[in-house]
Each structure stands twice: as structure tokens, then as C-alpha cells.
Amino acid sequence: MNELLDYYWSKIKLLIIPYLLFMFLLVFPINYYVLTPGGITPVENLITVDYNQDKVIEGSISSTYVMSVNRPSFFEFIIGYFSKYSSIDKLSGSNLSYTNEEITQISFVDKATSVDASIIVAYNEMSKNNSEILIAYDEAILVYGKSTYLSNYDTIAFGDEFIQMVGDNDVICTTTSEIAVNSQLGNTYTFTFRNAEGKTYIVDLTKNEDTGLFGITLKLYYIVIKEDTFPSYSEASTNIGGPSGGLLQTLSIYNMLSDTDITHGLKIAGTGTIDYDGSVGYIGGVKQKVATAYLNRVDIFFMPYLDETYYYDNYMEALRACEELGIDPEGWLVPVASFADALDYLNNLGGDLS
């Protein structure tokens, strides 16, 4: 090694400062995020339903993912800046206080709960016409946000289930509204949670002096009871987080349960969260998702469209993105407000094709 060091020493001396500067640009993180186009993934790779196994699905239904690079390096910031498909913005709100790992954990909670919502909506819809289909689900209150001042911050993980709180006068609270009503007299209360491994744990949470809050955000979800649901289904592990695949997951699950093929041989993709009543919700990264759909040459791309007067309505944003990127939206960009809208569109398309 010493021979090499002696031999190259003059070059090393010359290059060491530029080298270290370049490495600094490559690794030093800044408080921004870069959104870039990602890809499309067939929902059947993530969820498979044990039903209608002989049915041939000629087309495909895919969810769309984009890449969010949180706290990019200077170099990533620069190359993102020069990409016409990318958007760059400052990290703000709670994301600023979360680590990149925590942001990822939240996105996986979103993904897991969106799969359950998709199962519930698709099974409920199909059960109207097919009495074989059974769906059972239960309420669960999950940890969705943590403030920096939350006591026992590291013990409580995103996605842990809230079981109960011992409130004033030893009242047992099991809902979020009960927590607010029964935590007026003291500062510290005993909470019980269940973690991802199914183990319950007890922690004391103290209210912050300035805000008067515990610093924890709890959100109500519906979780499918697999044992009481027919047909059974399986989920593959995924590296893609976020709730925006909800609508397409629902369509794909519905198609797996249906006797007919709603794809009509087309490459269908889209975006939009799904709520338990079948309504579609807004998503972020519209420009990148439009670009992803365009780059992947999809035939139909569903986009949430809830209010044409709202400047940031996803469909209106998508139209502006198409104009900016020089993409013709005619014939493939389809606005929808609910799962029923998307289903109607595909069913009518079948009529048109025949």
C-alpha cells in the first residue's frame, strides 16, 4: 500500500481538495424533497385473490408510484432541478421533524391501510351481486403522527394500535373522542398500545406544557378480519409505500372477483386514494404521475377529479402538467370521483368496444 501511496502522492495532493468538495456535494443532505417519476406496478403482483383462478385477464391494472427523495444531497438537488419531470420543494410541516426512516414508516402504514380499504370496497361492491363474497372488518385506531415533544417517543412506533387510555377517575377510554374528554384533570396518563408483532405495551404519556397536548396523532381505520373473509387473499411484501394506489387496487381486486374481465385487454393505470365509502381522494405528485403514465404508454389513466373550481384539483393539475410536458391528454386521461365512476367508465368502454 505504501508503494502506491508514494507513487501517486503528487496526484493525490493535487486532487484531494476537489475530491472532498465533490464528496460533500454528493452526501450533504438539505431540507428539500425531490419528486420524480417512478413506474407502474401491476396490482396482481401485490394482491392475489383465491377466486376465479381460471379466468384470463387480458389487460392489466397497475398502480403508479413516484419517487420522493427526502433530504436530497446537493447533487441530487441539482440533477433534479434540471429534469423536466421533477419537482423540488422545501420539506415542511411535520415531515421536517421526521427522519427519512420515519417518513418511510408512515408511507407503509398508508400502504397497508389502503390495501385493507381496497379489499373492503371491492368485496362490498361485489357482494351486492354475489352472495358468496363475504367481508368482515373491525375498527382500529393507529398511531399516525408523533410530535417531537411526545414522551416515550422511541417506544411508540407508527402503525401501532391504540388499545386504551386510563383517563380521569380511572375511566377506560378506547376512542379518540373519549381521550379528549377524559384527560382534563391531570398531565400524565397511562396508554396501552399493540405493536406490529402483536405485543401489547403500556406507556405513560405526559402532556406538553406549551401545547397542552400529548403529541400523538391517532387515526381510525378499518382492518380486514381475514379469517371471516371469503375468498381469501394474500399480500406480497412491497417496497412502495403511500395510499395513492387505493383506487387501482380496488379495481384490480374487483376484477379478480368478477366473472368478466373489465380490462378489455387494455393497459390500465391511475392514481387516487380510496375511502371506505368508495370515494376517491386527492394525491400528491400529479405531474410526476402523469409523466410516469406517459413514459409507460398506458391506455387509460384514472385521475381524481373532485372540484373543477379548485386550482389544485388533481385532474386540473394533470391537465396543466400535460400542457407543460407537451402530452396530449385526449382519450387516456380519465377524471373520476369514485370507484363507481371508474367502474362505469370501464364497463361502458366494454360496450363501446363491442
Added chain:
Amino acid sequence: MTYTKLFKEFHEHFTLKERSSAFFGGFIFAFIVFAPLFIVLAEFLLIYIYLINAIVILMIFSAMGFFVFWIHLIKKALVLKKPTIRDEFQLNKYFMFNLIATEIVVFIIGLLFLFVFIPMMFV
């Protein structure tokens, strides 16, 4: 001359300490040179994820380049230790065998990433 004979001869010419020093030194220098390239490619991959296949192919070639450079530096270090070694031993031929074997392994691992691991990751 077979690889086995070259291998034995190589071990006769250089002690364990000399060999280890050349391998380790070569690795450190090659790593220092290639680390920024690997980071640049990884960051390009994150921002241009839709070009993942093209960038992974570039990464495979970069990994192959890394091993070419590493072996070049090993040879350089060994020649610096024994300047007359090229007259006594077929250094290039010996390392060419090693390089070809390494590059084949790197190429196969790269193809596995391209066609198996990456499609599995983006579910």
C-alpha cells in the same frame, strides 16, 4: 502454463504480507476513485428511477471497471515492490485469469439484479 502453476509460482514470488498489502492497497485506492462514481450513479438512479434499467447497466459496467482498476493497482503495487517481477513471472497472464473470472461473476450478479431482484423490489 496452467492457472494452477501460475498460482503456485505467484505464491513463491510474493510473501503473504506483500500480497495482502498489494490487494488491500489496490482496493483502497480503487474504492477512493470509484466511490464518487458509484454515489453519482446511485443518486441518478433515485432521481431518474424510470430509467432504472439503463442506469443499472451503467452500474454493472462501473462495477466491472472497478475490478479492472483494482487489479491494475494490485499489479502496479507488486511491480513497485519487485521491479524485475515482469521478467521472472507472467504477472499479466496470471491476473488476466483472475480478472476474467471476477468479471463473469460481476456480470452474472448484475443480470440477476436486472432481471430478478429489481422486478421483485418494485411490487
